[in-house]
Amino acid sequence: MDATPESPTGQPARRSRRPLDQLFGSDEVAATKKRIRSALGRQLFEYVLEQSTDRPKTVTGRLLIVDHDRLNTDILARNLQRDGFAVETEEAGPAALAHLGRGGFDMILWAVDLPTLKGIDMLSKIKRDPALRHLPVVLLAGPQDTDSVVAGIEAGAEDYLRKPFNPALLKARIRACMERKFLRDQEQRLLATIKTQQQRLDEELKEAADYLKSLLPAPLSEPFAVQWCFVPSSELGGDSFGYHWIDDDHFALYLLDVCGHGVGAALLSVAALNVLRSGAMQGLDPRSPQAVLSAMNQAFPMEQQNNRYFTLWYGVYQPSTRKLTYGSGGHPAAILHQPGGPAPKKLLARGMMIGGMPGSRYPEQVCEIPPGSRLFLFSDGAYELTLEDGRSFTLDEFVPLLGTLPTDAPVDLDVLLTQIRALRHGLPLEDDLSLISIEFK
Amino acid sequence: MEINVITSDATYSHIALVGKLDIAGVGQIENKFLGYTAAGKKNSIVDLSGVTFLGSMGLRILLSAAKSLKQEKKKLILLNPQPLVNEVLEASGIGDVVAIEHDTASAVAQAQA
Numbered sequence: 001m002d003a004t005p006e007s008p009t010g011q012p013a014r015r016s017r018r019p020l021d022q023l024f025g026s027d028e029v030a031a032t033k034k035r036i037r038s039a040l041g042r043q044l045f046e047y048v049l050e051q052s053t054d055r056p057k058t059v060t061g062r063l064l065i066v067d068h069d070r071l072n073t074d075i076l077a078r079n080l081q082r083d084g085f086a087v088e089t090e091e092a093g094p095a096a097l098a099h100l101g102r103g104g105f106d107m108i109l110w111a112v113d114l115p116t117l118k119g120i121d122m123l124s125k126i127k128r129d130p131a132l133r134h135l136p137v138v139l140l141a142g143p144q145d146t147d148s149v150v151a152g153i154e155a156g157a158e159d160y161l162r163k164p165f166n167p168a169l170l171k172a173r174i175r176a177c178m179e180r181k182f183l184r185d186q187e188q189r190l191l192a193t194i195k196t197q198q199q200r201l202d203e204e205l206k207e208a209a210d211y212l213k214s215l216l217p218a219p220l221s222e223p224f225a226v227q228w229c230f231v232p233s234s235e236l237g238g239d240s241f242g243y244h245w246i247d248d249d250h251f252a253l254y255l256l257d258v259c260g261h262g263v264g265a266a267l268l269s270v271a272a273l274n275v276l277r278s279g280a281m282q283g284l285d286p287r288s289p290q291a292v293l294s295a296m297n298q299a300f301p302m303e304q305q306n307n308r309y310f311t312l313w314y315g316v317y318q319p320s321t322r323k324l325t326y327g328s329g330g331h332p333a334a335i336l337h338q339p340g341g342p343a344p345k346k347l348l349a350r351g352m353m354i355g356g357m358p359g360s361r362y363p364e365q366v367c368e369i370p371p372g373s374r375l376f377l378f379s380d381g382a383y384e385l386t387l388e389d390g391r392s393f394t395l396d397e398f399v400p401l402l403g404t405l406p407t408d409a410p411v412d413l414d415v416l417l418t419q420i421r422a423l424r425h426g427l428p429l430e431d432d433l434s435l436i437s438i439e440f441k
Numbered sequence: 442m443e444i445n446v447i448t449s450d451a452t453y454s455h456i457a458l459v460g461k462l463d464i465a466g467v468g469q470i471e472n473k474f475l476g477y478t479a480a481g482k483k484n485s486i487v488d489l490s491g492v493t494f495l496g497s498m499g500l501r502i503l504l505s506a507a508k509s510l511k512q513e514k515k516k517l518i519l520l521n522p523q524p525l526v527n528e529v530l531e532a533s534g535i536g537d538v539v540a541i542e543h544d545t546a547s548a549v550a551q552a553q554a
Contacts, residue, residue, distance in 0.1 A: 259497035260464060302504075309501065311533075330500075330533040352534035356504050360537065384496065392494050394525060430463070431496070 060084040061106030061178045066096040066122075067140060069111065072163070076109070076170075083171060097125060100132055106178055110157070111140040112148040120151050127156035134184060136177045205235040208263070212270055215277065217242050223319065225439040226253075229413045230432075231381075237432035238265025238310070239379045240273040250287045251317045252279075253436070256354070257331065257379040258310040261432050268308050272300060272354075276314075289314045289327035293351060293362035297329060302355040309355035313377055315347075317369065317438075324375070327364040329354040332380050335399055339372035339407065344399050347375075374411060375438040376402050381431030388425050411437045442466035443491075444473050453484040453552035459491035462499025471502055478517060479509035484552040488545075490521040495529045507538040516540060520548045 063085050067073045077087040090099045092111065100108070110123060126132045139152040139160035149160045158177055161170055209232070220226040226243060238258035246252050254276050258265040279286040281295045292314050302309040313334055315326035326334070330353030333346035347367055352360035369375070383398035401419055405411055413435060420433070442460035449455070456477050460466050478485040485506065489495075507517040518540045522530055530541060542548040 257497070259501050302501075307501065307505065309504070311497070328532075330535075332532055348532065350531075350534055352537055353500065353504070356534070357508070357538055360534065380497070384494075392525065395528070 060086070061182075062086040062104055063088070063107055063109060063174070064096070064099060064105050065089045065109045065111075065140075066092050067109075067111035068092050072111075076165070079167060080171070080174070085174070092122070096122060100126070100135070103131075105135060106181055107136045107138065107158075107174065109138050109140055109161075109174075110152075112142075112145055112152055120148065120155050123152060123155045123157060134181070134188070136181050138173065138177055202235075205263070208266065209236050212236065212240065212266060215240065215242070215270065215273055217244065224441050225410060226436065227411060227413055228434065228436040229417055230434050231417070231429060232432045233261050233381065233429050236263050236266035237261055237434075238269050239381065239432040239434040240269045241377070241434055241436055242273060242277050243436070244277065246279065246286050246316070249318055249320050251319070252276075252286060252314070253317065253375075253377065253438070254312060254314040255331070255377050255379060255434060255436060256310045256312040257381075257432070257434075259308055259353075264306060265308065268300070268305050268310065272296065272310060272312075275299065287316050287325075288364070289316060289325055289349075290362050290364045293327045293329050293354065294360075297352070297354050297356075297360050297362070298358070300355040301358060305355055309353040311380075312354050313349075315377075322369050322371075324367045324369050325364050326367070327351060327362045329360075329362060330356065332378070332383075332395060334375060334377040335402055336367065336369070337374040337376070337403055338370050344403060346399075369440050371441060373440045374402075374405075375440070376435065377438075378435040379432060381429060381433040382420060382435050384431060385420070385423050386430060387423060393423055411439055413437060442469040444470050444477065446477065447486075447488070449477065449481070451483070453486065453549075454478065454481050455486040455488070455549070455552065457488035457491060461494040461496075462492055462502075463494055463496040464498045466494075467496075467498040467502055474502055475506060475509075478506040482510070482513045482515060484516045484518070484554075485510060486518045486520055486542075486548050486552050488520045489526055490523065492526050493523065495522075495526040500529070500533050500535060503539065504535055507535070511538060516551065518542050518548050518551055520545060 060083070063080060065073050065077055065087060067089070068091060073089045077089055080087050088099070090096045112120065123137060126135065126137065136158040137156065139149060139157045141149045141160050141162050143162055152160060159173055161173060213230070216228070216230060219228065228241065230237070230239065232239070238261045239256070241255035243251065243253040256269060256272055258269045275281065275296070281292070281299070284295050285291050293312060296312060300310070311331035312329045313326065313331040314328070315324050315334070317324045324347070326347055326349055328349040329351045333348035336345040336347055338345070345367065347365065349363065349365045351362035383393055383395050385393040387393055401416070405416065416435065421429070442458070442462070445457045445459065447455040447457060454477050458470070478487065487503070503517070503519065510517050519530065520542050522541065527541070530536065540551065542551070
């Protein structure tokens with residue numbers, strides 16, 4: 001900042017002080033100013049106090065006064081009782097702690113006992129006790145007890161009052177203290193409610209996620225190896241998939257991805273998956289991808305699914321003919337790696353997202369599966385990644401990655417997942433990721 | 442994510458989207474986008490040349506707008522998508538409901554028709 005005389009750097013103030021300093025000496029000037037300031041402060045405080053004590057006295061509560069001076073205690077107690085506080089009294093020492101243990105107090109007025117500082121000792125005990133530590137403690141100090149007040153504040157006392165008390169000041173301080181305590185209590189209750197609800201939600205989400213996972217099929221090793229990995233981007237994902245034998249010669253394989261992710265997406269995903277798993281569509285041939293996709297499109301129009309649609313890749317493999325028939329509702333291509341090095345094949349079929357448009361057609365494709373081929377079916381979360389430089393990773397870059405898996409060993413999807421994660425440089429994945437591999441014999 | 446209005450007259454509206462149409466991007470512009478397209482009930486051109494990414498939620502608002510307009514017998518025309526975005530559009534099958542144009546003059550001619 002530019003240190004011109006007009007700037008708020010303190011320069012003008014220093015300049016105007018100089019003539020006074022020269023006349024009276026700087027210490028004297030400073031002391032006088034301090035006196036004026038503190039007198040002004042006191043007047044202001046007393047004015048505010050007057051105003052505030054005129055308010056309706058709504059804040060009351062239960063107090064414990066701990067003091068060995070019975071007379072003082074009784075006067076104080078009567079005074080506060082007249083103002084609506086419930087007051088109990090107790091001798092200092094272990095009896096006071098026991099009394100507090102009965103509970104229900106809102107604050108403590110604690111006399112500090114010089115020179116033993118026994119009160120301070122008790123105060124530390126209160127502040128270490130989880131059941132009592134939230135209770136505000138106001139120290140009652142003698143006129144000269146500066147050291148004990150300092151020690152008391154350090155030990156956790158909220159405030160202090162010097163004897164003899166100004167009644168108005170005493171009540172104002174007690175009220176302020178209690179108001180703070182009530183607010184804290186309210187906060188604690190809210191926090192506890194939030195914690196309980198969060199815990200319940202977490203448990204329910206976990207249960208839902210476990211349910212979704214329980215619907216996913218077990219890996220297969222015969223007659224060909226089928227494996228998968230599934231990484232939802234939040235507790236619940238919108239991806240789901242499955243495979244099963246329709247009959248001895250037809251193996252169905254499918255993966256669906258509901259737009260968006262989270263609970264809303266997962267619910268639709270589970271509903272659609274259950275239909276596909278059970279093949280429960282009346283009069284429908286589950287061996288025909290075209291028929292399955294059309295029926296799903298008819299069953300799940302987005303207008304009836306909270307405006308959500310999903311993409312679905314559905315294929316049926318027939319071992320007797322080595323033919324894979326497949327169709328897709330807006331889903332990215334599956335990738336076929338063939339032995340001997342021809343370029344990987346994109347198994348892409350045209351078709352509108354499922355639920356997108358009534359009456360959409362889903363023409364199916366047929367592909368020959370040479371022995372030793374590997375098929376990879378995945379959701380777009382596997383490759384739609386934002387790279388460190390902000391650029392988006394693409395399907396065309398992802399396909400060669402699939403080719404880097406060693407061909408002389410079984411597919412290890414963990415290796416692939418590690419490579420995908422490495423592209424994110426330690427950041428979490430942005431979308432649900434599902435990936436299925438089949439190693440045809 | 443931004444929306445720039447190029448033309449909005451009685452016959453058609455022409456807007457340009459700029460940024461990433463992912464979940465966050467869609468959240469920023471969804472209402473405004475549907476306001477300029479679906480709610481306008483007139484032919485709408487959406488310039489996608491500034492869109493670097495089109496995710497499933499992005500497709501969703503394009504499809505929603507296209508379907509609303511189709512009910513009013515109006516067109517949604519997507520203009521100049523970048524190659525990656527074009528690939529997503531093609532794979533999605535959305536081409537059945539929207540026109541994908543690569544020439545501004547012919548897009549405007551279609552919208553004014």
